[in-house]
Amino acid sequence: MSASVTSRALNLLGAFDPDHRSLTLSDLARRAGMPIATAHRLVGELHRWGALARLDSGEYVIGRRLWDLGLLAPVQAGLRQAASPFLHDLYGATLATVHLAVRDGTEALYIDRLSGHVSVPVVSKIGSRLPMHATGVGKVLLAYGPDQVLAEVLGNLTRVTAYTITQPARLLEQIRRVRADGYATTGEEMSLGACSVAVPVRGPGGEVVAALGIVVPELRRDKARLVAALRVAAQGITRTLTDSASAQWK
Amino acid sequence: MSASVTSRALNLLGAFDPDHRSLTLSDLARRAGMPIATAHRLVGELHRWGALARLDSGEYVIGRRLWDLGLLAPVQAGLRQAASPFLHDLYGATLATVHLAVRDGTEALYIDRLSGHVSVPVVSKIGSRLPMHATGVGKVLLAYGPDQVLAEVLGNLTRVTAYTITQPARLLEQIRRVRADGYATTGEEMSLGACSVAVPVRGPGGEVVAALGIVVPELRRDKARLVAALRVAAQGITRTLTDSASAQWK
DNA sequence: TCCGGGTTTCCGTTGAATGGAAGGCAAGTA
DNA sequence: TACTTGCCTTCCATTCAACGGAAACCCGGA
Structure with a gap:
């Protein structure tokens, strides 16, 4: 009954909220309720695509690609x-x-x-x-x-x-x-x-x-x-x- | 060498652009280069999560959830x-x-x-x-x-x-x-x-x-x-x- | 130097993604 | 009414990619 890959990746994105615009990998894993190793892989893909961006500090933030998409809603x-x-x-x-x-x-x-x-x-x-x-x-x-x-x-x-x-x-x-x-x-x-x-x-x-x-x-x-x-x-x-x-x- | 699930789902989202703010299922499949059956499932998940919304006409548009995320970039x-x-x-x-x-x-x-x-x-x-x-x-x-x-x-x-x-x-x-x-x-x-x-x-x-x-x-x-x-x-x-x-x- | 926090890599197992095929449905055509 | 065309949806046997525990790694602080 575990969720599909896609929805898990999306849940990672959902971990962001107005009070948490930047999150570490472990934060993301914790908030999305998945093992760090798994989060690591998914976050990697999201990052590669541009859904997430990585700050110098290593924290992740919503990437430009999603911002663009938002503009298209x-x-x-x-x-x-x-x-x-x-x-x-x-x-x-x-x-x-x-x-x-x-x-x-x-x-x-x-x-x-x-x-x-x-x-x-x-x-x-x-x-x-x-x-x-x-x-x-x-x-x-x-x-x-x-x-x-x-x-x-x-x-x-x-x-x-x-x-x-x-x-x-x-x-x-x-x-x-x-x-x-x-x-x-x-x-x-x-x-x-x-x-x-x-x-x-x-x-x-x-x-x-x-x-x-x-x-x-x-x-x-x-x-x-x-x-x-x-x-x-x-x-x-x-x-x-x-x-x-x-x-x-x- | 086929792409990962996540990146395929993301590519579906990438199919939208300023001139195509609403797309049918087949459009999406075509643009993302995947069989309709596969696109159907992925789009379903994106829709369920709120990344995509469906118009009365049956066409899909970027959903509220992504717009929200954009605001958080x-x-x-x-x-x-x-x-x-x-x-x-x-x-x-x-x-x-x-x-x-x-x-x-x-x-x-x-x-x-x-x-x-x-x-x-x-x-x-x-x-x-x-x-x-x-x-x-x-x-x-x-x-x-x-x-x-x-x-x-x-x-x-x-x-x-x-x-x-x-x-x-x-x-x-x-x-x-x-x-x-x-x-x-x-x-x-x-x-x-x-x-x-x-x-x-x-x-x-x-x-x-x-x-x-x-x-x-x-x-x-x-x-x-x-x-x-x-x-x-x-x-x-x-x-x-x-x-x-x-x-x-x- | 060792510790604790994070991050990254590895890899054998397994269960979920895959997509061809077939069934529906609605609109247009003969 | 029957036929065609272009969608959307469902099904399901196959297979291949996702999974995540474990261990290594990195780094800043004690």
Whole structure:
């Protein structure tokens, strides 16, 4: 019942995560749960192909070849590219950290982030996953995603800060409001001193493909203005996606 | 002498390129040079793991999992992220299409691109490779790259437009000037009606890690202004890279 | 010098990858 | 309706490459 060669090699790649961008051979073997000798051989092949690169220190990192491939992923790459100018506009208009996220299973995956020139303490690296129930973009993705996912998330509300919503009923109530209002907010539910607003981003067919959010230290009476700015940006992204959708596929 | 399982699976992934972002099973098998039955199994595994996704049409595209991994590639992803705000500034200052490229073998790989809101005819998709000798960023990468690469490129100057430089001596002369001046230009050498200016982007250690360029319809007396703007951006990127280099590795 | 951590090589065993062949399926054609 | 064509999928007997324990190796530190 042991896994196939290919999937084992892939699991080696899966050992990388936002907090572990470089790993030693033994780390990789440990994380992928295989003998070092085996990992050594597989890593060798991955390296030879360019999926992994080796630092001077001997540690391995994701190689250029995979980065290239990532660029070829039609959905995310297209989305990122379409969204890029609008993220900038949004930053210009609000001077807040801007996030673009999609749903990945029961978590929110951050696919782009713009914090401008100011070096903000990194809350969310690109490529990282954050819980749905404690972030603005997460709540949006939850509200417009499959019910099954919502159910699953409701069953597992882990506490992050003192303000994190951990009662299913309360979260459900909020999700309903998100659906009604078309935007979500958080208040220090993920990290103290950080509030957020987020809106859905729709694809050409009207389906929600991503969430666009901004993080601000405090959600004063600005809320209406921020929501308006977010909506303009989200609509712009949708328009770009629609335009390119017709031209895209040959 | 047949290749290992892993490398065959990887070759399947390598079948994708900027012009073929979606492929059928048979396409993949053909391009990777293996029997369909074998490709079927391997593709199945890649799909199961999330390296490939399947469209409604039955075609396969690069899956989310690989996109994620791409985000984790320290060099390119870090570079892209560091460069992002400066690309926007540059666009704001020049309203020209902005390119960020790195060297990949003997070609220039475009890792980011910003054409603002205007829907410009796509010259260069992100992830595509363009020849060194006919692009601004290419000439920069050539000028600051290994001599061996330069020699190789000089030996194979394919014509693209009527203005493409195809005489090794002339290109070499230009490369020398790039090294002296610190910037490169092109005039309709890659596509008619498009001129470009590019400068090197240096890493923390002073080594050239990428090239930053802009494309304009015409290179009038603006050149000095454009070069200045490019340099400001390139230096900004370097500074960001330097700042994060210290914090980056834990 | 010896130790402990990693890495690399070796090689006999074995079980998983292989791919030809045949069966499906859907669209286009007579 | 029957025939063709071009896909995708399943099957399974053969075989050959993956496996991983063991031992050597390398290197920095005590």
